[in-house]
Amino acid sequence: xxxxxxxxxxxGLGAAATLAVGAARAAVAADPVAIVSTxxxxxxxxxxxxxxxxxxxxxxxxxxxxxxxxxxxxxNHSVGYGGYPDRDGHVTLDAIIMxxxxxxxxxxxxxxxxxxxxxxxxxxxxxxxxxLVGEGATRFALAQxxxxxxxxxxxxxxxxxxxxxxxxYQPVANIENRLPGPPGSSLNHDTIGILARGLDGHLxxxxxxxxMAFKMRGRVGDSPQAGSxxxxxxxxxxxxxxxxxxxxxxxxxxxxxxxxxRAGLSPQAACEEAVKHIARLRGEAIKGMQVGFLALGHxxxxxxYALLPGFTYAVTRHSGAAEVLPSASLFAQPG
Numbered sequence: 001x002x003x004x005x006x007x008x009x010x011x012g013l014g015a016a017a018t019l020a021v022g023a024a025r026a027a028v029a030a031d032p033v034a035i036v037s038t039x040x041x042x043x044x045x046x047x048x049x050x051x052x053x054x055x056x057x058x059x060x061x062x063x064x065x066x067x068x069x070x071x072x073x074x075x076n077h078s079v080g081y082g083g084y085p086d087r088d089g090h091v092t093l094d095a096i097i098m099x100x101x102x103x104x105x106x107x108x109x110x111x112x113x114x115x116x117x118x119x120x121x122x123x124x125x126x127x128x129x130x131x132l133v134g135e136g137a138t139r140f141a142l143a144q145x146x147x148x149x150x151x152x153x154x155x156x157x158x159x160x161x162x163x164x165x166x167x168x169y170q171p172v173a174n175i176e177n178r179l180p181g182p183p184g185s186s187l188n189h190d191t192i193g194i195l196a197r198g199l200d201g202h203l204x205x206x207x208x209x210x211x212m213a214f215k216m217r218g219r220v221g222d223s224p225q226a227g228s229x230x231x232x233x234x235x236x237x238x239x240x241x242x243x244x245x246x247x248x249x250x251x252x253x254x255x256x257x258x259x260x261x262r263a264g265l266s267p268q269a270a271c272e273e274a275v276k277h278i279a280r281l282r283g284e285a286i287k288g289m290q291v292g293f294l295a296l297g298h299x300x301x302x303x304x305y306a307l308l309p310g311f312t313y314a315v316t317r318h319s320g321a322a323e324v325l326p327s328a329s330l331f332a333q334p335g
Contacts, residue, residue: 193240
């Protein structure tokens with residue numbers, strides 16, 4: 001009798017658990033993910049992106065609107081206006097935007113224009129090219145009516161001059177790690193990537209950055225390179241990267257993440273595979289460096305993973321519900 005009741009109880013618990021899982025899935029389906037972005041400041045970007053969607057904009061409009069928020073924030077020293085300069089004191093910007101129809105536009109080493117992401121979209125929509133760089137990118141932006149703006153703020157200039165007192169002018173790839181603050185802090189990460197999914201399932205993605213603080217003049221990282229800093233494929237999903245761009249570029253990181261998703265891995269497993277591949281490939285060479293990936297599946301599932309603790313990402317649902325989450329990491333601490 002007791003055994004029968006016990007079995008019935010177990011069956012009841014199992015049924016309850018199944019119902020709970022089903023209810024959770026139904027709740028997620030009822031309020032799907034709209035936008036995900038890298039780092040804590042991605043939450044404000046997500047809010048702007050969602051507002052654009054709710055106003056009738058496309059997902060492409062949404063990711064552009066989201067990216068423009070940190071670009072215009074002078075207190076954000078890794079993106080746009082107020083970004084830290086290169087070693088020569090010039091603020092240079094990189095950005096890329098993509099949609100699921102295979103369209104892409106990007107700029108690299110852009111100067112004197114705040115909204116690099118909007119210039120990237122103009123490259124996509126107004127030219128036969130996918131990437132414009134340096135003086136050519138700036139001239140194109142100004143010809144399209146963009147306003148010329150001095151990007152170096154007094155605060156960023158002060159930080160640069162302090163750095164000059166002890167800096168050696170040599171190509172150190174992870175110079176950002178010499179800034180004060182632990183790996184993953186606001187002084188070390190250098191990119192915002194934004195991935196959006198409309199209620200109709202359409203995807204778009206954007207990425208914008210001022211790159212490594214005090215980088216060599218002319219340095220371009222992974223961010224504006226399709227397949228490195230950002231990638232998107234219709235029916236599969238999208239991915240963005242952050243951290244030391246050279247390490248992402250070595251493996252065409254976001255293309256790898258999306259390829260893994262195409263092969264059947266979840267966004268989470270795909271991000272983990274890419275990070276672990278970097279660790280296997282580079283070994284001691286990446287000691288103390290941060291690299292992270294964020295992915296959004298075509299079905300609205302999300303994944304994130306990093307080499308080191310400290311990488312966070314913002315998730316915003318179509319209802320407006322939002323949260324900032326810590327990413328899991330391969331290593332427990334630097335070193």
